[in-house]
Each structure stands twice: as structure tokens, then as C-alpha cells.
Amino acid sequence: MSKKKRPKQRAEFRKNYQGRVRTGDLTRDFHDGKSDQLADVRKSERVSGKGELTRKRTVAEDESVNAGAGNENLLYGRVISVHGLKCRVLDDQGNAFECAIRQVLKSMSIDGRTAVVAGDRVRFRAESSIDGMIEQVEPRHGIISRTSRGQQHILVANVDYLLIIASAASPEIKPVLIDRFLLTAAQCNVQPILVVNKVDLIEPVLLQQLIGVYASLGTRVLMTSAETGVGVDYLRHLLAGKQTVLAGQSGVGKSSLLNEVQPGLGLAVGRVSDDNDKGRHTTTASRLIPLDAGGAVFDTPGIRQFKLWDISASEVAGLMPDLRPYVSACRYPDCLHLSEDDCAVKNAVADGRVDARRYDAYCHLLENDLLLDSI
Ligand SMILES: Nc1nc2c(ncn2[C@@H]2O[C@H](COP(=O)(O)OP(=O)(O)OP(=O)(O)O)[C@@H](O)[C@H]2O)c(=O)[nH]1
Ligand SMILES: [Zn+2]
DSSP states (O other): OOGGGHHHHHHHHHHHHHHHHIIIIIHHHHHHTOHHHHHHHHHHHHHHTOSHHHHHHHHHHHHHHHTTSOOTTOEEEEEEEEETTEEEEEETTSOEEEEEEOHHHHHHSSSGGGSSOTTOEEEEEESSSSEEEEEEEOOOOSOEEEEETTEEEEEEOSOSEEEEEEESTTTTOOHHHHHHHHHHHHHHTOEEEEEEEOGGGSOGGGGHHHHHHHHHTTOEEEEOOTTTOTTHHHHHHHHTTEEEEEEOOTTSSHHHHHHHHSTTOOOOOOOOOTTTSOOOOSOOSOEEEEOTTSEEEEEOHHHHTOOOOSOOGGGHHHHSTTTHHHHTTSSSTTOOSSSOTTOHHHHHHHTTSSOHHHHHHHHHHIIIIIIHHHO
């Protein structure tokens, strides 16, 4: 085989391999947090030389050999963060490695920046106890991204849940922030979970109306207290085996809740300053927190407070499940449902088919987040 033909063949191998294996054993096992077990299964099948899995894996090995290295000694890991050409990777035992990216992976991506992204499941070669080389990247699902100058920039991949944490008090609950995160979840096709923490600070009945609105949209809503432990068991149960990204402003209790979900984590907890009712961003670096029950929580400052980067004003109503049914009935295809005549969304609000508070939320999002930016 001539050297020139190799990249094409590799691409074909990759295509076949991805199509047949990705949605099956590798990805699922990772989500179940059973990669050690999987490694054992593979080892035994390698010995027996039989079975589907062995055959598929051989293709993968060929691919790696083509890339210039065998993969018997590759470790599984998850990328925590990417800094230029280096990635910080956590292996399945929780050891951290600084990894470079194999050139062939870089050249396969159209945009060099997305060859490897935070959240990626990778196989890498340990070159010392702290350094390594990423050889393979598993296919992605649940991508949270933004687009800048026409290019998609992935912030984190392989996300099952966007955990939107708000606090009932101190800082006070801000529905606008919740709405913004919900839109992002809808746009990225990631399931949102709304957690209202610090319920020990108020009469829970005061939250009933707000929670009712979100629950009626089909959003899962939990009330928790890191202080008293209310709702923590259920949260732990939900997060088990899933890849979760945290969102929520500073001081709402993200670290405190995680410390309760997994006792012994010992994450630093900040103090909400009295003067402005804001937290202080105790946590500034990206972190990946593997959970004992499988899965992991991904916490990165860039995502916690993100804005509506990629959503245009005309898309918002279509991303709100209660407004969506009326959008296509509008007279003008580019209707913003604000001041246009004979607007189906406004008519639905007028006769009570859409909750007026939700329409207010819609106007607020548009006016504060989107229209101002574009003026
Ligand atoms: N009363 C009460 N206080 C809480 C609760 N959860 C957290 N706190 C307090 O709120 C403050 C902020 O908590 P953190 O866990 O640091 O909040 P965070 O969201 O991780 O903040 P950043 O790291 O700045 O983003 C601390 O003083 C916590 O003790 C709760 O359920 N009830
Ligand atoms: Zn309209």
C-alpha cells in the first residue's frame, strides 16, 4: 500500500467503525461508568478471538496502527479542558494527564479548534504519569456550542443534562436567567433540569406559581437545600450515570449541592456578599467531577453564565414550547410577535391560550438580550 493512499483508507475505516460501534458498546458503557468492566470483557474476548466485539475492535486497532501506533495500551479518559494544543484529560481512575493531540486527529477536523473539545471521550497513550497523547476521539452527542464568525465552537460535548441551578433566595430567583438557560438547552437539544436550591430560606409555597409555570412546560423541576438535605437524594439519583453540565449564577449553591450529592468531594464553597447579593465566583477553573454512581458533572465558568450567543430574535418563540404552536400561524414569516398586527402568538396570549407571564418572559428575553445587541 502506498503511503499516499493511507489517509483515504483511514477515513473509510473511521467511517465504518463509527457507524457500527459508536452507538453501541463503547458509548453506552462509558455512560454507565463501567469502562473497567468493559476493558475486562475486551481482554477476555481478545484471548478467545471470537465474537462481534472482537471483530469490530480489530478494525479500530487497524485504524490505530495506520495512525502509527497500536492501541493495546491506550487508556480511556475524558477531556476536562483544552488549552491551545494541550488538553487536560482525566482517566477512569481519576488521574490527570496533560495530553497533546495526535496530528492525524487535528488534520481530520475542518476547524482545528474542534479536533478535541472539553467533554470528549478519548483514548490516549500515557507517556509518563502526567503526560500523554490523544489517539482517538469518540463520536459526540449533546453538544453545547456557540457560533462565532460562522464557525461552530464547541464548549462541551457529550452532555445529557443541563442542570440549571437557581436559588430561592440570596441571591433571589431570576426567571429571566432560567428562561435564557432553557432556551439554550432547547437549542442544543440537551435536556434541562431546573433546581431551585436554598428552599430552607423561604416558605416553599411562595415558589409554587413559578415552579408550576416551568413544570407545565415539561421541564423537570426540583426543590433542594444543601443546608437541610431536602431533594439531594433525588438529585443524586438523577445524576447517576449521566453527563451533566452546571449552569447558574454565582452563589446559588452549585458547589454546596455537589458536596451533598457526593459527600467527601470537598469543593470550596463561597460566601454570598451582603452588599450586592451576589456570589464571588469561588470556582474559576473548569472542572470535571466524576460521580461515584457513574457519570460526571462538568462545571465550567464559560457555561455557567452564558448568554444567548447564537440565538437570533426570530428563533426565540420557536424554542419556547408553549409559544411554538402559534409561531407558524403568524401572518408574517419573520414576525417577532411584539408589535405586529394580527399576530397569532399575541392573539393566543390575549385569549389565555398562552400564559401572559410567559409572553412577558419572551418580550423580556428579546428586549434585554437580543434586540439591544443588534441595534
Ligand atoms: N441557606 C442555604 N445556604 C446555602 C445553600 N446552598 C448553598 N448555600 C450557601 O450559599 C453560599 C454560596 O454557595 P456555593 O456553593 O459556593 O455557591 P456556587 O453556586 O458554587 O458559587 P460559585 O462557585 O461562586 O459559582 C455559601 O455560603 C453556602 O453555604 C442552601 O441550600 N441553603
Ligand atoms: Zn407573530
